Amino acid sequence: MAEIVRMSGLTKRFGGAAPALDAVSGSVAAGEITGLVGPDGAGKTTLIRLMTGLMAPEGGELEVFGLDARRAAAAIQADIGYMPQRFGLYEDLTVRENLDLYADLRGLPRAERPEAFGRLLAFTGLEPFAARLAGKLSGGMKQKLGLACALLRKPRLLLLDEPGVGVDPISRRDLWSMVRGLAGEGVGVVWSTAYLDEAEACDRVLLLDRGRLLFTGRPSELTGRVAGRVFKVSGVEGRRRPVLARALDEPGIVDGVIQGEAIRLVVASGRDAGAVPAAVAAPPARVQPAPPRFEDAYVDLLGGGPGGRSRLAEATAARPGSGDGPGDRPVIEARGLTKRFGDFTAARDITFAIPRGQIFGLLGPNGAGKSTTFKMLCGLLRPTGGEGRIAGFDLRRDGAAARNRLGYMAQKFSLYGDLSVAQNLAFFAGAYGLGGRLRRERTALMTEIFDLAPHAGMSAKLLPLGLKQRLALACAVMHEPEALFLDEPTSGVDPITRREFWTHINGLVEKGVTVLVTTHFMDEAEYCDRIALIDRGRAIALGSPDELKARVADAANPDPSMEDAFVALVRDAGREGAA
């Protein structure tokens, strides 16, 4: 395939900070999807903007279509389609008006418009919504419209900056197959992402980390490095989380995660199934080789994940009554939760109970009522009907008592950016009523556990992403909550930080903390004991990840992924609803 982008030694720096891009070399070929992979802050957006000619590199060479990006920016821009992260859709214009506007901006002749609009609307499935205001579209549909606008003039190079963010798996698949089709027509596509399952599906990847290129090549070349070293241990006796934690501390184990009922382990280079500790592999557990994934290889490339010890969990007192004794009340309870906004029902009669020491996941397409349910359960929204309880306290009647028992961590790590790390800790300690000696002890403990002391005086907004995440977790658990609410907690962070985070959560859960998590991340879903799948305001499926996967397994796909299960269950529910 013809190379349409060539870069060598690309460097870009903003101000005096560490370089956003540090000597990156690689290429993009026509007719392929090239994944620009890395956590937030890796330099993905910077690299894309350099390719558009909107920014000039500081050092190195960049050629697009054989032209120097520094000098021939205008010529390059005529032949590229660019979809920035928050695509500039005009929310007060309809879908068609947005297309018209971008057609004007791109100078598309009037005569060609009906044909182009028709083709793009059909392509994106937006035909029925052509007269709808862009602001009223769902997240996935907005991305599709953004894509349509970027494709008005068929580009030779299509640059997509994190098109999958905030988009549910179904819309993500749709987008992906559209883009795949374009690549098939010879368009070179750059798809940037922090999701590693997306990376795996690309033809070629550039793996970035803090501006440096970690790997470039076909994803299979990367996963090849862990071939034969990945094992799935199923049927572990007893609770699987402490087993994983112990396994991770073994020298022969590089990485491990919970995958539904099973544990996924990567053994060290040069070792085989024998490296799986006897305690883990003891019958009735079965150790089977598993196909390596991009993420396994990525963690291996970074030198392996953190150990399985959680100092946070060790410092947390065990809550009595953990387990599922008959007299034990569920910690989080939703009973017939209903929320109406005007004549629109965002959530209808949602009922579930989460016993102590479990992780419960809320999954669902955008706008399906997942966030509404989540918000009702942590007291951010008042239900129209039904009730939510935390540790037995009704959120409506004993709101403050219930809130005192929950910790909350949002996707954007809602910390006070202008306050220093220490001030954030002090504020959250105070907000949860910790005073005097107790406050000093808890903040000191959190500072120590999360290693925040070197940054204590730094404004929270200046912290690197991984540290922000640690601080957010520290603030959320400072008051030893019984229930922890996590809203896409590891979106956009690197896999090591994500491992570290889940090690803490797993440890806390073992101590009897109950977790409710809402996520688009299928990996995060795998950590859950049980999952409720919410679609169109109703809970359409409830069960363990393995149960949900088993429900959609068939001859064609005997071992479906969590994402397969999600897509199939939502489609089936839609069909039933339509019938």
Add this chain to the structure above:
Amino acid sequence: MMAWIRLRALILKELLAILRDPRSRVILIGPPIVQLMVFSFAATLEVRNADLLILNRDAGYWGQELVHRLDGAPTFRSIRPVDGPAALRAGIDRQEAIAAIQIGSGFSRDLAAGNAADLQIILDGRRSNAAQIVAGYLDGIVEGLAADAAQVAAPHAGPASAAVRVVPRNWFNPNLTFQWFMVPNLVAAIAMLIGLVVTALSIARERELGTFDQLMVSPLRTHEILIGKVIPPMLIGSFHITVYVLAALFVFGVPLRGSLLLLYGSAVFYLLAVVGLGLFISALAATQQQAILGAFLFMVPGMLLSGFATPIENMPGWLQAVTLVNPLRYFLVVVRGVFLKDLPVGEAVANTAPLLLIACVTLGAAAWLFRRRLE
């Protein structure tokens, strides 16, 4: 005890968030200095440096005397004689002068005979305010001249005929020093500006940054959050009041004749009313931009309808009724009173009671809206 810990944490956080944010710091320091400079030096209501045209058709003594007296008045920068009505008209038209005086040809003769004399003053009505003030100055000078002329014309008529001479005495501000009037006004205005903007930004900022949800899931109760949002802007507002009071006393030399205790007592309720309004705007706004716009949407009419620069008595009746809900209106009376006269307690209370009422309404409305937005 727990509630106090929570509240203290919230107030501290709020103050830190304002003081550590460079943009907020600019708001706290910039406008107060600019306002002090602009209003006390530039936007003066006194007329100085006015230019005058004179068409003197009188050849006699009194016409000449009038010109001399005008020339001696410090108000007028230049006095230019013109030689005909056309030049006079053109001069006013081109705004070369704010007023023109036409002295009739029989001016001295009539005055000497003790008759009414002919004098025309033409004012530039386009600059109505300044023109009015200039007319006042001119009146004073002409009256003095007329009295002297009458004295000369009938020296034996004695004081009886000159008894109608009016001698104005400006109490409380004998020299009508402009700053004495303006700087106390500014004490009230700055408190409103800061109180309104700081409060309006507070919730909007948290909404924008996503910390608002974090606050709402904490055990802080709604009323605690509201108290925590009200107190920091009040502290900051009191700080600005203090800085301005000190500036008034030591920089501008404004006398302090009343009790500062009354001033601060009343200020508490004034700030409550203003902060309540800011909180209402903040609860309504989704972004900081909207909040700032909302604050200024209230600031401008709030200043104009307060008696800050133009007396409320001069407004039409229905507009005067509107000013009754303006907290600035009442606090201005208190501030001016405390500075320039020894404001009696009764009057201070009478002007503070409406502030309490307004505070109840604005805070109540803010709390109501705040709760409603949580639905």
